[in-house]
């Protein structure tokens with residue numbers, strides 16, 4: 499069998515706004531996740547400190563119940579509360595002295611005297627949640643769909659801590675996570691630190707996306723394990739020599755939505771090292787990185803926190819120098835805009851998460867889960883197991899209603915292509931049509947179709963089914979074939995996005 503697709507288009511269609519689906523640091527879906535906004539060790543005093551998150555201005559101060567964040571604008575004459583003063587855990591505005599408590603409620607209006615009746619509208623904005631963890635202040639602007647990432651080593655006495663000073667990069671958080679998850683750039687970007695010039699090929703590695711809490715689709719986390727060769731200069735900290743030793747190391751990545759990266763590196767006798775990269779999306783062009791380093795060899799006295807910080811700052815500078823040359827700070831959500839290879843499995847999975855984050859932002863928050871899971875899979879009939887199945891469907895409802903759904907054909911038990919591949923693909927399309935019906939949409943609402951395939955399949959007949967299922971809506975949708983990016987247990991994934999007013 500051979501690939502018989504007629505000229506798959508390189509670019510996705512622009513007419514229905516698909517090209518607008520670029521993920522930026524101000525994507526509204528990011529309001530539903532926890533973001534770090536300050537490192538305790540970098541704060542001097544009780545504030546107020548200015549905080550910019552997702553392009554919005556907030557103010558951080560130490561209130562009566564601990565650190566808190568409220569809107570930066572005073573409700574009286576809109577003066578910036580960052581100019582105010584913290585007095586006994588209350589933030590006093592510099593203009594007319596109104597005082598605000600931890601929740602942003604005005605509790606004193608000096609001009610009205612002791613017996614003042616405070617107008618109910620005299621309140622600064624308040625984010626949904628403020629929390630303190632891993633020495634960082636975290637904020638979720640709207641009800642979050644997932645918790646602050648887990649960093650178990652933070653409380654594990656086998657690990658010593660090294661806290662890198664926060665750094666602000668001219669890059670988006672998605673680009674920075676993309677970079678930290680990337681396993682192909684070491685022998686190029688990191689020749690000055692960890693990159694082994696002779697270890698260029700990325701060997702197959704696993705990527706596992708966690709299920710959602712009610713198995714109604716994928717969760718917000720994936721894990722990848724990758725082994726590669728790394729190098730250590732004989733004097734890694736001073737850089738005074740070109741001599742280095744090469745050794746194998748195992749890297750375990752966990753990416754927590756939207757774009758936090760945990761990296762565990764097993765260094766054998768040198769002990770384990772954990773790097774947690776937490777990102778604060780400041781505005782579209784800017785991200786602040788909080789890197790927490792946890793190392794066994796700090797706890798046992800073989801290395802100092804400064805050894806680790808110095809080295810990671812060098813590695814980070816190599817990444818930053820490269821990333822800041824990228825002209826756009828957004829990451830495209832449509833796979834056809836970039837060119838992916840099998841070495842990019844981690845960063846493709848990140849894009850799947852970003853697409854789901856984007857879908858959340860289409861709707862106003864309606865409670866945990868973000869969007870409605872749509873369930874009405876058509877029972878596969880007359881096809882051999884393992885049967886093609888629906889993977890997930892998520893409907894977000896707002897000014898624009900957005901449906902994101904996909905179906906997969908699993909690899910046969912013996913690793914072969916099932917003889918009834920066509921029937922299996924038909925089941926996916928039957929399911930997609932059922933999802934559209936459940937979402938009160940039609941095939942004409944479909945704005946993108948992405949097909950991930952294992953190479954070597956004859957897609958001609960399968961695409962004929964697609965054409966039929968879309969009721970002639972080919973002009974408004976686009977097929978993007980991304981070879982070799984079906985997950986290891988899948989032969990094919992067909993994903994669609996539909997949007998309706």
Ligand code: FES
Pocket residue numbers: 572573574575576577591592593594595596
């Ligand atoms: S503007 Fe803040 S108290 Fe008047």
Ligand SMILES: [Fe+2]
Pocket residue numbers: 677678683687688813817
């Ligand atoms: Fe890097």
